[in-house]
Amino acid sequence: MIRLLLAASVLVAGSGCASTQPATAAAAIESAGPSLAGTEVRCASTGDRTALGTAGSVQVVELWATWCAPCVRALPLWSRLADEKGIEILAVSIDDERQAPIDFAQKHGISLPVLWDPFAQQISTAVPLSGVVPATLVVDCEGLVRHVHEGFAGPQVIDEVAAEVEKLRGESSCKAEAPLARCAP
Numbered sequence: 001m002i003r004l005l006l007a008a009s010v011l012v013a014g015s016g017c018a019s020t021q022p023a024t025a026a027a028a029i030e031s032a033g034p035s036l037a038g039t040e041v042r043c044a045s046t047g048d049r050t051a052l053g054t055a056g057s058v059q060v061v062e063l064w065a066t067w068c069a070p071c072v073r074a075l076p077l078w079s080r081l082a083d084e085k086g087i088e089i090l091a092v093s094i095d096d097e098r099q100a101p102i103d104f105a106q107k108h109g110i111s112l113p114v115l116w117d118p119f120a121q122q123i124s125t126a127v128p129l130s131g132v133v134p135a136t137l138v139v140d141c142e143g144l145v146r147h148v149h150e151g152f153a154g155p156q157v158i159d160e161v162a163a164e165v166e167k168l169r170g171e172s173s174c175k176a177e178a179p180l181a182r183c184a185p
Helices: 002-018 069-085 099-108 118-126 155-171
Strands: 040-043 049-051 059-064 088-093 114-116 135-139 145-150
Touching (some): 040 118, 059 118, 069 099, 099 114
Parallel strands (some): 059 088
Antiparallel strands (some): 040 049
16 A cells, blocks of 8 residues: 555656656755665665665766656666766666666666665655656765756756766765676666
8 A cells, every 4th residue: 555655656746757847846955965875775686785875985866767758768868977977876766666677777778787766765765855757866975965856857967967976076085986886787
């Protein structure tokens, strides 16, 4: 019953999913925002638990779903950004089945680590979001969410997030660790 209610709330709130306009709830968090540090999701390919916001590096957490048209358009662009700029981007699927994001990533050549948080149950307890996907979280090296983008307004969002990541990298003495390669599809 809880899953059904969560699915309904994601679908209702996610009706913005089909929109290309960012949600009004999207905001830049100027200082310390909510923390993702230690929030556990699963590696989609293995089912192993992994903690977000603990790598000691700036990360982009992209919440997406295989049924969301803007997500499907955005994910290959995020993958290309990660490959070209070395930005750690974690693709966290909110699909209810673990195999769906793996199949999608393999079919579309997505090289990002694919994680799984059905209905965003874990992330939504750590970060207040409106329920619109895609949702992009820029997380500093301490695990604090510094920027939130809900919806996908087009490729300019990719450039904006890349600039936010570079600014955060310049502000901190983060130690860079390897991305979650073991979660590649």
